[in-house]
Amino acid sequence: MKILVVDDEQDIRDMISDVLTSFGNQTQTANNIKTATAQIEEFKPELILLDLKLDKEDGMDVLKYSKTSHKDIKVIVITGFSEKDTEQTVRSLGADGFTTKPINVGNLNKLIQEVTL
Numbered sequence: 001m002k003i004l005v006v007d008d009e010q011d012i013r014d015m016i017s018d019v020l021t022s023f024g025n026q027t028q029t030a031n032n033i034k035t036a037t038a039q040i041e042e043f044k045p046e047l048i049l050l051d052l053k054l055d056k057e058d059g060m061d062v063l064k065y066s067k068t069s070h071k072d073i074k075v076i077v078i079t080g081f082s083e084k085d086t087e088q089t090v091r092s093l094g095a096d097g098f099t100t101k102p103i104n105v106g107n108l109n110k111l112i113q114e115v116t117l
Contacts, residue, residue: 001025001026001046001047001116002025002026002027002028002043002044002045002046002047003020003025003026003027003028003045003046003047003048003049003112004027004028004029004030004036004039004040004043004045004047004048004049005017005020005027005028005029005030005048005049006029006030006031006036006048006049006050006051006054006059006062007029007031007049007051007054007078008031008032008051008053008054008055008057009051010031012051012101012103013029013031014029015103016049016103016108017029019105019108019109023109028043028045031054031055032054032055032057033054033057033059033061033062033065036048036050036062037062037065040062040065040066040069040070040073045073046072046073046074046116047073047074047075047076047112047115047116048062048066048073048074048075048076049076049078049108050062050063050075050076050077050078050095051077051078051079051080052077052078052079052081052086052090053079053080053081059077059079060089060090060093063075063077063090063093063094063095064093064094066094067093067094071094074096074097074115074116075094075095075096075097076095076096076097076098076099076108076111076112076115077090077095077097077098077099078099078100078101078103079098079100079101080100080101080102086098096115097111097112097114097115099111
């Protein structure tokens with residue numbers, strides 16, 4: 001599966017990408033909205049793992065872009081800043097899955113399987 005990992009923290013991007021690659025997936029990474037939208041067009045991922053807080057940018061912009069221009073791409077939102085209504089908000093914008101940091105690799109893999117089946 002082709003997976004785009006979007007997170008402003010390089011350690012997290014690299015860890016997720018390495019784990020997903022070890023499971024046989026193709027991965028690309030992005031640390032901001034501009035790179036993420038370019039990767040969506042060039043890499044054509046089947047799944048995006050998306051952090052909501054991208055330094056001073058809002059990851060919801062990537063969610064909106066992907067769901068508007070590429071409705072077939074699945075999106076799992078990952079955040080370390082989960083307010084009470086965050087999951088409801090991102091799901092209303094089309095997110096297919098939601099999880100919080102710190103990331104549990106086993107739970108993330110299970111969520112990926114559920115979302116992509």
